[in-house]
Amino acid sequence: MVSDEEYLERLQQMKRETENALARASISDPPSRPHRLSGGGEDAVAVRTALKASGVPSALHGVNQAVENDEWSPSSWTTKPIKQDVLYASRPPVERALAKLEHLPPIVTPKEVCDLRNQLAAVARGETFLLQGGDCAELFSYCEQDAIDSKIKLLLQMSLVLIWGSHKPVVRIARMAGQYAKPRSSPVEKLADGREVPSFRGDILNGFDIEKREPDPNRLVEAYFHSAATMNYIRGQLSSGLADLHQPLNWELGHVRDESLQQRYAKIVGSIQESMRFMRTIGADKASTFESVELFTSHEALVLEYEQSLTRRLRHPPNRMSTEVSPSQDGKGWYNTSAHFVWIGDRTRQLDGAHVEYFRGLENPIGVKVGPTMAADELVSLLNVLNPNKEVGKVTLITRYGEKKIDDMLSVHIQAVKKSGHVVVWQCDPMHGNTISTAQGIKTRHFTSILSEVASALRIHKEQGSFLGGVHLELTGDAVTECVGGSEGLVAEDLRLNYTTYCDPRLNEKQALEMAFLIAGAHRPDADA
Numbered sequence: 001m002v003s004d005e006e007y008l009e010r011l012q013q014m015k016r017e018t019e020n021a022l023a024r025a026s027i028s029d030p031p032s033r034p035h036r037l038s039g040g041g042e043d044a045v046a047v048r049t050a051l052k053a054s055g056v057p058s059a060l061h062g063v064n065q066a067v068e069n070d071e072w073s074p075s076s077w078t079t080k081p082i083k084q085d086v087l088y089a090s091r092p093p094v095e096r097a098l099a100k101l102e103h104l105p106p107i108v109t110p111k112e113v114c115d116l117r118n119q120l121a122a123v124a125r126g127e128t129f130l131l132q133g134g135d136c137a138e139l140f141s142y143c144e145q146d147a148i149d150s151k152i153k154l155l156l157q158m159s160l161v162l163i164w165g166s167h168k169p170v171v172r173i174a175r176m177a178g179q180y181a182k183p184r185s186s187p188v189e190k191l192a193d194g195r196e197v198p199s200f201r202g203d204i205l206n207g208f209d210i211e212k213r214e215p216d217p218n219r220l221v222e223a224y225f226h227s228a229a230t231m232n233y234i235r236g237q238l239s240s241g242l243a244d245l246h247q248p249l250n251w252e253l254g255h256v257r258d259e260s261l262q263q264r265y266a267k268i269v270g271s272i273q274e275s276m277r278f279m280r281t282i283g284a285d286k287a288s289t290f291e292s293v294e295l296f297t298s299h300e301a302l303v304l305e306y307e308q309s310l311t312r313r314l315r316h317p318p319n320r321m322s323t324e325v326s327p328s329q330d331g332k333g334w335y336n337t338s339a340h341f342v343w344i345g346d347r348t349r350q351l352d353g354a355h356v357e358y359f360r361g362l363e364n365p366i367g368v369k370v371g372p373t374m375a376a377d378e379l380v381s382l383l384n385v386l387n388p389n390k391e392v393g394k395v396t397l398i399t400r401y402g403e404k405k406i407d408d409m410l411s412v413h414i415q416a417v418k419k420s421g422h423v424v425v426w427q428c429d430p431m432h433g434n435t436i437s438t439a440q441g442i443k444t445r446h447f448t449s450i451l452s453e454v455a456s457a458l459r460i461h462k463e464q465g466s467f468l469g470g471v472h473l474e475l476t477g478d479a480v481t482e483c484v485g486g487s488e489g490l491v492a493e494d495l496r497l498n499y500t501t502y503c504d505p506r507l508n509e510k511q512a513l514e515m516a517f518l519i520a521g522a523h524r525p526d527a528d529a
Contacts, residue, residue, distance in 0.1 A: 009330035072361035074311040082354035084183045103308035106337030107228050116234030116296045116340045117365045119171045120394035123427045123469045129166045129170040130470025133174025137182045137503035140203045143226045150477025158516035165520020177230040178299035178339045180204035180223045183347045265517050301342035310338040333363040343367030346472040367396040372405045383422045396425040402433025403452040414464045428457040429472040438492045444505050475512040486511040
């Protein structure tokens with residue numbers, strides 16, 4: 001168990017030991033892959049500079065060469081300052097875990113990645129709507145049948161409601177099959193008894209139980225297998241009819257206490273069901289799209305050593321559309337094969353940082369969290385780095401201001417992006433800027449605040465001659481009590497009933513579906529519902 005001071009001292013000690021070893025020119029049996037030698041990007045750059053000056057043959061030659069030539073490689077991020085880095089007690093076990101990951105097969109395919117890129121281009125053009133949702137911090141224990149099924153079914157129901165409201169197809173992305181890492185404001189957590197332990201940073205790094213808080217590199221491999229198993233089960237369930245629209249869906253609305261709201265939601269459900277019956281009557285339900293749906297996976301790409309190990313140079317599929325000025329001569333590109341869609345968090349979006357460096361070379365569609373501290377010129381510079389060819393829909397801007405700050409921030413960002421010539425997907429994350437604590441210190445979010453930020457986003461985009469392309473929600477298919485409000489009437493005292501999150505509070509299945517109803521209603525304010 002380490003304090004902040006001990007944590008930093010250990011990091012500096014590792015740096016000193018590495019520099020001493022390099023000075024003695026005694027590197028033996030170097031690893032076959034570039035990797036971090038220290039706990040911070042600034043230290044890594046210093047070590048590499050010293051290494052070059054010493055003339056010692058470098059196991060990091062590939063990284064250094066990429067930097068000298070201003071070229072990108074999956075490991076070029078190691079030369080940059082990094083936030084939210086991980087400090088392991090011993091390096092050899094980390095190298096063994098990463099070597100294992102490098103030889104495991106991809107979890108997703110380039111064709112699937114390009115399918116999503118093409119669909120997000122349609123979202124950026126206003127032709128479709130994006131629904132992204134799932135757990136705040138996915139646990140390995142969520143890799144089981146009921147937990148996966150409940151989220152798939154919930155996202156399907158929500159998408160049907162949004163199709164009704166927006167009159168557009170809906171692209172579905174789950175925060176699932178890899179959302180195992182979480183950024184933290186401090187590397188240590190102070191317990192009630194005064195002890196300090198490493199913060200829980202997600203199952204990919206350490207365990208929630210106090211005795212499991214030391215980062216364990218074996219969890220990197222565990223993360224892969226849990227992601228692969230989840231993805232395999234999703235594919236199997238979708239191909240086996242879990243999302244078959246011929247099957248009746250559970251639209252139970254008994255939890256809605258307000259009678260007028262219940263009647264309104266019932267009319268929407270009735271309209272959806274009538275449309276589906278009509279499709280069956282005329283035989284339009286024979287199409288394969290009526291029997292299954294596409295569901296893509298996503299996560300915050302926080303642990304870059306893991307992401308690098310699953311970044312592969314693969315042949316471009318026929319469905320790839322690109323505006324590359326100089327296309328690759330071998331017909332290949334670098335694909336992050338851990339997920340279809342990955343995003344940079346608000347804490348790791350530094351222009352000169354490791355995460356931006358890593359993301360700028362990927363073929364995958366990528367997201368960037370945009371918070372209230374993002375200046376307009378910084379946002380444009382970030383887009384220029386991540387998407388220099390201005391490919392439509394390559395970048396999704398996930399705005400997360402908070403209901404009280406969105407009016408001051410969003411319009412400025414919209415105008416700056418418009419002037420830059422970038423065509424992005426604008427997505428509203430109404431969760432992260434609206435987290436509060438109860439008098440008892442329990443983190444929660446109010447349903448009204450979440451809805452308020454979405455409603456403001458819709459209004460501001462309309463005022464600016466833009467449009468909201470999607471929403472990004474933290475939710476679960478379970479009957480948890482973590483967010484207050486909604487038609488269930490949950491209050492702070494109810495949080496103790498079933499508060500199971502290991503990080504941030506999520507909408508439960510009834511609140512999430514109600515949110516979809518209300519967003520759909522905002523798209524169709526004059527609809528008879």
